[in-house]
Amino acid sequence: MPKLYEYLGLIILFYSNEHEPIHVHCKYQEKESKAEIIFVNGKFVEVKISDVPGKEPLDTKNLKNFKKLVEVYRDDIVRKWVDFFVYNKAIQSEKITKKL
Numbered sequence: 001m002p003k004l005y006e007y008l009g010l011i012i013l014f015y016s017n018e019h020e021p022i023h024v025h026c027k028y029q030e031k032e033s034k035a036e037i038i039f040v041n042g043k044f045v046e047v048k049i050s051d052v053p054g055k056e057p058l059d060t061k062n063l064k065n066f067k068k069l070v071e072v073y074r075d076d077i078v079r080k081w082v083d084f085f086v087y088n089k090a091i092q093s094e095k096i097t098k099k100l
Contacts, residue, residue, distance in 0.1 A: 002091040004080055007069050007100075010062060014084060014091075022081045026058060026066040033058045035070040037077060047071055068100045 004024060005012040011027045023036040032055040036048045047070045051057045058066060070077065083089040 002080075002084060003093045004077065004091060005069065005073065005094050005096055007096040008062075008065050010066055010069070012066070012069065014081070018081075018085065022078055024070060024077055025052065026062070028058055028062050031056045031058050031062070033063060033066065035066060037070065037074055044074065047074070065100075069096070072100050 001013055001015055003011055003013045009028055012024050013027070014024060021036045021038060023034050025032055025034045032052045034050055034052055036050065038045045038048055047067055049063060049067055057063070080091050084091050
């Protein structure tokens with residue numbers, strides 16, 4: 001379960017047994033939501049936020065911060081997905097200290 005980022009108390013991560021489409025999970029305390037990065041014909045279309053079955057979703061404020069992070073770091077997330085799931089490379093976690 002590689003952690004990608006820490007941001008405003010949010011933990012953004014992949015689970016080790018993930019599936020496409022490319023997506024990340026965000027945990028805050030006992031809550032969790034996920035963001036899919038949607039491409040159509042190789043072009044970015046949107047970041048789609050959804051609930052995780054069996055988990056209470058993030059509150060509105062944290063969902064907004066999570067979505068903003070995924071939008072800003074989208075290309076880096078895709079790169080890390082390929083490195084981890086295709087090339088089996090270790091992922092280095094980052095702590096983001098500036099407000100996005």
